[in-house]
């Protein structure tokens with residue numbers, strides 16, 4: 115099959131990116147949704163139902179929507195066995211709602227997060243700072259869409275307010291009720307790239323998604339089952355092909371994400387460059403800018419060089435970052451302890467066996 119009309123290529127498959135060695139008996143596929151007992155997997159043969167292999171299950175590794183995986187196809191069946199989860203380009207995580215001490219992967223391999231914010235009551239520059247931060251630590255690019263322009267008296271001033279904090283991130287203003295305006299979003303999407311929408315409830319995500327997909331929802335659902343019956347799939351899917359190229363991920367988990375994790379300290383400085391710059395001159399190198407003597411951030415707030423609300427947003431996100439770090443560190447420590455234990459056990463067993471010999 116030529117690269118250009120391969121199903122997987124249109125869904126973003128790039129063997130050079132995801133494979134470190136040539137494939138032998140396994141087939142690449144992308145997880146379209148993880149739902150119930152079977153996950154929905156797209157391979158060159160079409161949509162298959164996937165189940166994790168015993169080896170994958172016992173490794174404790176999980177897969178999420180967007181993952182590239184290697185599967186064992188079963189001749190004449192629409193079932194496949196998921197053997198391997200390939201390394202991820204990006205990963206979105208959030209705090210696990212049922213266990214605060216763990217993070218939960220939501221989706222992977224999203225190239226671009228499109229943040230939607232309403233120009234109505236939803237408007238909040240502080241939340242934009244948070245989204246910028248979340249996108250940074252997930253590894254995905256980000257663009258900001260200010261929606262409901264028609265409901266806003268002075269959209270231009272809100273736009274410039276956001277531009278002041280968004281750095282080199284693109285910001286577009288639209289009214290999702292106008293299809294031509296919604297289409298401007300397509301400028302951000304390149305063929306083979308996966309995008310996902312993020313934003314509070316009611317900001318217009320579904321309206322935008324539906325108008326971008328149009329009849330595409332039907333089209334993509336027409337992917338035939340590989341059992342040859344040609345029946346149309348009607349089950350849940352979260353990845354859709356856009357007409358002009360690009361993959362739209364509509365995953366309920368990403369829509370309003372709490373926390374992502376796996377971050378580095380430097381990210382926050384990129385979102386608050388004016389604070390990071392002034393902080394270089396603080397008397398103490400590890401100044402937390404919370405009342406230490408010789409804190410240049412404090413004086414910059416006093417003389418108006420740093421805005422009060424930017425400072426409190428910075429503190430809030432720094433605190434969250436520290437909490438995430440502590441969490442990740444304790445998870446890492448736990449894993450290491452477990453590994454040490456296993457190694458000690460294995461060693462003991464070997465010594466015992468040796469003693470017996």
Ligand SMILES: Nc1nc2c(ncn2[C@@H]2O[C@H](COP(=O)(O)OP(=O)(O)OP(=O)(O)O)[C@@H](O)[C@H]2O)c(=O)[nH]1
Nearest residue numbers: 261262263289290291314315316317318319320321
């Ligand atoms: N006036 C106006 N209304 C809009 C615009 N975009 C969306 N709406 C309306 O806002 C309401 C909520 O839009 P949705 O698309 O359902 O919002 P959502 O972000 O998908 O919400 P959740 O599904 O809860 O996450 C609907 O009644 C839309 O018609 C817009 O640009 N202008």
Ligand SMILES: [Zn+2]
Nearest residue numbers: 396401403409
């Ligand atoms: Zn300081």
